[in-house]
Amino acid sequence: MTITLNSTRLVVKSGSSWNDAWQRCLTVAPEAFRDDRVLNLWAAAWQADGRALPATSPVDGSPIAGPPRLDQEAAHQAVRASLDQHRAWRHIRLEERRARVAATLDALTQHRELLALLLVWEIGKPWRLAQADVDRAIDGVRWYVDGIEPMVEGRAPLDGPVSNIASWNYPMSVLVHAMLVQALAGNAVIAKTPTDGGVACLTLACALAAREGIPVTLVSGSGRELSEALVRAPEIGCVSFVGGRDTGAAVATAVADLGKRHVLEQEGLNTWGIWNHTDWDALTAVIPKLFDYGKQRCTAYPRFVVQRELFDEFLAAYLPAVRTLRLGHPLAVEHPDDAYPALDFGPVINAAKAKELRDQVAEAISRGAVPVHRGSEADARFLPGQDTSAYVQPVTLLNPPPSSPLHHAEPFGPVDTIVLVDTEAELLAAMNASNGALVATLSTDDRATFDRLAPQIRAFKVGHGKPRSRGDRDELFGGFGASWSGAFVGGELLVRAVTRGPAGERLPGNFSEYQLMP
Numbered sequence: 001m002t003i004t005l006n007s008t009r010l011v012v013k014s015g016s017s018w019n020d021a022w023q024r025c026l027t028v029a030p031e032a033f034r035d036d037r038v039l040n041l042w043a044a045a046w047q048a049d050g051r052a053l054p055a056t057s058p059v060d061g062s063p064i065a066g067p068p069r070l071d072q073e074a075a076h077q078a079v080r081a082s083l084d085q086h087r088a089w090r091h092i093r094l095e096e097r098r099a100r101v102a103a104t105l106d107a108l109t110q111h112r113e114l115l116a117l118l119l120v121w122e123i124g125k126p127w128r129l130a131q132a133d134v135d136r137a138i139d140g141v142r143w144y145v146d147g148i149e150p151m152v153e154g155r156a157p158l159d160g161p162v163s164n165i166a167s168w169n170y171p172m173s174v175l176v177h178a179m180l181v182q183a184l185a186g187n188a189v190i191a192k193t194p195t196d197g198g199v200a201c202l203t204l205a206c207a208l209a210a211r212e213g214i215p216v217t218l219v220s221g222s223g224r225e226l227s228e229a230l231v232r233a234p235e236i237g238c239v240s241f242v243g244g245r246d247t248g249a250a251v252a253t254a255v256a257d258l259g260k261r262h263v264l265e266q267e268g269l270n271t272w273g274i275w276n277h278t279d280w281d282a283l284t285a286v287i288p289k290l291f292d293y294g295k296q297r298c299t300a301y302p303r304f305v306v307q308r309e310l311f312d313e314f315l316a317a318y319l320p321a322v323r324t325l326r327l328g329h330p331l332a333v334e335h336p337d338d339a340y341p342a343l344d345f346g347p348v349i350n351a352a353k354a355k356e357l358r359d360q361v362a363e364a365i366s367r368g369a370v371p372v373h374r375g376s377e378a379d380a381r382f383l384p385g386q387d388t389s390a391y392v393q394p395v396t397l398l399n400p401p402p403s404s405p406l407h408h409a410e411p412f413g414p415v416d417t418i419v420l421v422d423t424e425a426e427l428l429a430a431m432n433a434s435n436g437a438l439v440a441t442l443s444t445d446d447r448a449t450f451d452r453l454a455p456q457i458r459a460f461k462v463g464h465g466k467p468r469s470r471g472d473r474d475e476l477f478g479g480f481g482a483s484w485s486g487a488f489v490g491g492e493l494l495v496r497a498v499t500r501g502p503a504g505e506r507l508p509g510n511f512s513e514y515q516l517m518p
Contacts, residue, residue: 183209
C-alpha cells in the first residue's frame with residue numbers, strides 16, 4: 001500500500017461516497033441489488049446465484065461489490081434461456097422494439113448521474129469522462145432508434161442471441177450501447193460483466209432495460225470457464241468481443257472453427273507520426289487530451305514516431321503540454337459542496353496493473369530507454385492517508401528497447417514512448433510495429449505527403465494532424481491485421497453485423513477468408 005499526504009486537506013464530495021451510490025442502487029433497482037452483493041440476470045429473472053468475489057475500488061483501495069461468478073453449467077442454462085427469449089423477441093414488431101428501447105434510454109437518462117458515479121468508483125474514471133461514457137451510450141442508441149427502419153429493411157434477426165464479452169473501460173458507451181442496438185435489431189442479448197470492474201453500473205443499466213422488456217442476460221464469471229457457453233454454445237448467433245489480443249485470439253479461433261458470426265475488436269499500438277511538420281501549437285494543444293482516462297482506451301495514442309531532425313522542436317511542444325496533466329482522486333474536493341475536480345485521469349484499473357506499468361518502465365530504462373518526462377506525485381490530488389497504489393504518474397520514454405513490451409504493445413496506461421526515424425520507410429515500419437491498429441495519425445505540413453503515406457499505415461482510421469476516435473452514430477469502425485477480426489461496426493454496419501441479409505451476403509470486415517472494406 002502506498003500512502004500519500006497532501007498539503008491541502010481534501011474530502012470526498014458530499015453525496016458521492018461508495019455507500020451513497022450503493023444505497024441509491026438499492027432504492028432504484030431493489031430487484032437487482034442486495035445489501036451485500038449484486039445478482040445475475042438470466043431467464044428473465046434476477047438470480048442470487050454464483051460466488052460473489054471480493055473487489056476493491058481503484059480509487060482508494062476500499063471494498064466495493066464484486067462479480068457473482070457463475071460456473072459453466074449455470075452459464076449454459078443462462079444461454080439456453082436466452083435462446084428462448086430470442087425466439088420470442090425476434091417476432092416482436094419493430095415499432096414495439098423501438099418503444100421499449102426508447103423507454104430504456106429515458107430511464108438511463110433519469111439515472112445518468114448514478115451510473116456515472118458507479119463508473120468513478122468501479123473503474124476510476126474522472127467525473128467528466130464518466131458522464132461522457134453514459135451520455136455517449138444514450139445519445140448513440142437514440143440515433144439508431146430514430147433511423148432504424150432503413151437499416152433493417154430486407155434483413156432479419158440472427159438465429160440465436162448475441163453474446164457480448166467486453167473489457168472494463170467503457171461499460172456504457174461500448175457494451176450497453178451495443179447491447180441495446182442488437183436488441184433493437186431483433187436479437188436477445190447476453191453480456192458477461194468484465195472481471196476487472198463495472199459490475200454495479202452494468203447491473204443497474206440492465207435492470208432498467210429489463211423493466212422495459214428488453215431480453216437481456218447479464219452474467220459474471222471467469223472467461224476461461226464461461227467461454228464454452230458464451231462463445232462455443234450452438235445457441236449463440238453472434239459473438240461480440242472487445243479486449244486484448246491474447247484472449248481475442250482464442251475467441252477468434254473458436255468462432256472460426258464453428259463458422260459463427262463474430263465482431264472481435266482487439267488492441268493495437270496506435271501511433272502518431274511526425275514528418276516535415278511545423279504546426280507545433282496544434283500538437284501542444286492536443287497532447288493533454290490524448291491522456292484522457294490515463295490512455296486506458298482502445299483508441300489511445302501511446303507511441304510517437306518522430307523525424308529525428310525535428311526531435312528538439314517536438315520536445316519543445318510536447319513537454320510543456322504533458323507537464324499540465326492533472327491527476328488524483330476523482331471525487332476529492334476542498335469543500336464538500338465543491339464541483340467535482342477537473343482531472344485528466346485518476347487511477348489505472350487496479351494496483352496490479354499499476355505495478356506492471358512501473359516494472360515495465362523500470363526494465364525499459366535499465367535496458368537503454370531514456371526517460372524524458374516523469375510526473376511528480378507532489379502535484380497529484382489525494383485524500384490524506386489515501387491508498388494510492390493504483391495510480392501511475394505519466395511517463396515518457398525515448399527509444400524503448402525491442403525486448404520491452406513498451407516497444408511493440410499497447411501499455412494501456414499513461415506511458416508514452418518516442419521512436420526516432422530518419423526515412424519515410426523507417427517511419428512507416430515504426431508506425432506499423434504491432435501488425436495492425438485501430439487508429440493512427442500523421443502530422444505533416446504537406447497534404448500530398450499525407451495522401452501518399454497514409455494508405456501504407458495499417459490502421460482503420462488515419463488522421464491528418466488530428467486524433468481519430470472510435471466514433472459515434474454513422475461513423476464506421478474496424479481494424480486491420482491482428483487488431484480486428486470479423487465484421488466492422490458503426491452506423492448501419494453494426495446492424496448488418498447482427499442481422500441476416502440476402503443469401504451469400506459478404507459483410508464488410510476483416511475475416512480470415514477475406515477482407516472487405518465498406
